[in-house]
Amino acid sequence: MEGFLISKTVFSSCELGVFDVLLASERPLSAEEISQAIGASLDGTQRLLSACTGLQLLNTHQDKGRVFYSNTEQASVYLTRSSPVSLYQSIQYSSRTIYLCWHYLTDAVREGRNQYEKAFGVTSNDLFQALYRSDEEMLKFMQLMNSIWNICGKDVVTAFDLSPFKIICDLGGCSGALAKQCTSAYPECRVTIFDLPKVVHTSREHFVTEADQRISFHEGDFFKDPLPKADLYILARILHDWTDERCIELLSRVYKACKPGGAVFLVEALLHEDGSGPVTVQLYSLNMLVQTEGKERTAAQYAALLAAVGFTDIQHHQQIRLLVCQD
Template sequence: MSDSVSPPPEVVMTQLIFGKWVAMAISVAAKLHLADHLANGPLSVAELATRTETHAPSLFRLLRALASVGIFAEDAAGNFAQTPLSQVLRSNVPGSMRAVADYCGADWSWRPWGQLLETVKTGQTAFDAVFGEQVFEYLSKHPHESEVFNEGMTSFSMQESPAVVAAVDFSAFGTIVDVGGGHGHLLGTILMKTPTARGIVYDLPHVVAGAPAHLAAVGLADRCRAEGGNFFETVPAGDAYVMKHIIHDWPDDKSITILRNCRRAANPGAKLFLVEMVIPPGNAPSPGKLLDLEMLVIASGKERTEAEYAALFAAAGWRLTRIVPTQSPTSVIEAELA
């Protein structure tokens, strides 16, 4: 039995550096819905090129590269087929990551990363420097890009929401408000497990417009409503407030404003639940440490430690009570009225 030999550092570093090639190739495959086209069996490159209106030789090179990392597989006849890894690039299947891959390779999401060096030098958000406005202002003016973003966030919710409801019992609350709730996937998951509760999905009007259809589709139209508004100004009254990947989008001063607005509107005895990645101490690997760079580049926010969340809560009239790990990379950060 031979001892395994780790690759030399330069090989590992090469793989890390070239990760951008794989990431963009996956995103293009997602945008072209290649996995959806292959759902019923292998197809030739010519057929795929016809269906996707692409250049067949270039499409072959894309597929060949992806097959080399386990995404799709070429058979002896030159046709391409699904693999377990490419299955999650299909739309509307359990665990689908298609919308996430689409979002991550979108021009408005990808281009600011080219300015990371300048952001590290100056502290200025790269997206703002590239596009001349903040990301959420930009998305409010670009419906297609906004829809790509919202679909990506909904896809994340499909992975994280079941983990949240498995970790936290919401049955004590009469009205649950999902602040920045998008299309309502998280709140819908909570309400389906909490039949005694009612809900409000609260987000910008152009975002929350997509919530009623989802809520109706899962049979919650009678217990949950969508409300448009600006969480920097006000939020609806509620017994519990949930926010998934909202506070991490904003610097401390704006985060405190959101949390204070929740505190001001909260019913007596209300609680707050943030679904975020909590940064662990030391050098331990954590997806939150990488997501933090996305916040640095795109949104002006940050991922935070337990102590940083406690300080935010204290400044906004809340008290950190516990942090509940989930089966996803996120945790549920719970607070009560101070």
Template sequence: MEKHDNQPSPASIMQIGSGFWASKVLLAAVKFQLFTKLAEKGKMSAQQIKAMLSLKCTDIHLYDFLDALTGFGFLHRDGLLESAVYSNSIHTDAFLDINKPTYIGGMLEMMNNRLYQFWGNLEEGLLTGLPQNEIKSGEENLFGELYKSPEKLLEFINAMGSIQNGNFNALAQLFDFSKYKTLTDVGGSGAMLSMMVAKYQSHMNCISFDLPAVEPIANAKIKDAQLSDRVKTASGDFFTDPFPKADVITMGNILHDWDESQKIKLLQKAYDALPEGGAFVAIENVIDDERTKNVFGMMMSLNMLIETGTGFDYTFSSFNKWTKSVGFKSTLIVPLTGAASAAIAYK
């Protein structure tokens, strides 16, 4: 029977509606560290995987789990059912083996451990405009709540580092640092952006600026990377304390945490910390001005509803308006990886 493209079809509706099924299959595999263990072993049968992960499900459900991962492209499979042997795809081997520096599973771990349950309350968030996470019961601030727990803080820092790994790498190589000598990364978390810039730009000295609780974790990561000579940390609250002055001020997934007035306040503080000719760089999932293409950016904005209540992701047009209002002379947008871009403003 001939298929007509203009005929209505429920396929995309069901694909999106059941999307949490697919998400949970991947998140469960990450939680089990399946890809890391397969990277160590090379290839494994279904029964070997079942024993390794201590799974008690029936064999058919084991095959369903592994073959769904295969169908999604996360695993390779030779053979079928009892005779099947599984191995990592090129993508999971590169990005979901925890022993590799390219590991991005930190964000997936946080999605599974925290965000999965909170997104179940998206309707309530939209109805009330209130956060749906740990601060739902009355805590004042997400970051204050996260930073109370060393385990949650480390998970959050690893998540922020993993989701931005490729973007920071791209920025460190694409942005023209030749005119500059110093950089301050505001809300620098585990100092990954500073370390990436120092790695690729040997003339740059960087400061990762964040709350005091973050400093020991960042310093440990800097020491492990053997970059302590050119990457330092500084502690403070970026709303109440001045930013360490530098030729370049960066923020990775920081502006989207806040409402418009607080975004502008942070931009003003960045402007004040820069010299004439200095650059401010925001690395975020900047939404296209027509709001039709960067759906991930819009979902990230909804995640800010879940996490903060008032934070939101934004378009380059909005970025232009805000930066102009605090005095920046010109702007530029540079695509990075996936849905992310660097929105740049020059003083």
């Protein structure tokens, strides 16, 4: 019942820069020093630091009757902006976008549709026009995806041996973080990121540099425009955005574009076959309700979508919840 209290404590601590201030310091700091550094009231800062200590995000140190604070290792690794595997951007998106959508979860359940209109005053007739309703919001979403793949992308792309596939197309490749993991794990492959023109522009500007020579871009809408020819098509956290009908529409386009012997590689969070869990994925599915047109599915449900358009030899990796199939 009170889980949101924990979430907002973490969100606000990151937003205020508590963990960044402590990381930059060469010694533990007092509440007074931290409050001055983050520009917050002393009383509010003391309460926030106390809660973070209770959540095991901060360590306390006693010296001459005074309390000083430092980051735990977990906080320094995941909650500071400068960490290479920082979740800071994910936390900001959760706080400023997802949290606001979830305020209308009751309405989403009643109506069976996402809640962008109530949360942000924008129509959701075009899902990604709502999701990318401003340049700032689009960049926040791309930073969210970037942080996720920076942490778990290597495990994702090495769960199966993708080395036979030299030409890869990452549909909805967003920031290019997963493409970078592919080129790192498989030095002989080349990856084309296929995404909307404004996403490609932002990715070039903020995420993919000229040093990433084996990564290229192709602008387009994967429901409307021709797909580049490839040996392997990656759809990472794409199908969960859409209804079964739209998934079949997209997979049909992929199947037609796929070279003989080629494959499609799906990356999704899988529900147990009886729907009993995992609870994280059950909650993700509610998030799909408030934010998208889709839902989370079981391995069998994804396999049925793939089989419906002609894919065979469908395999899935249960441990980290991946699914791959080959034509």
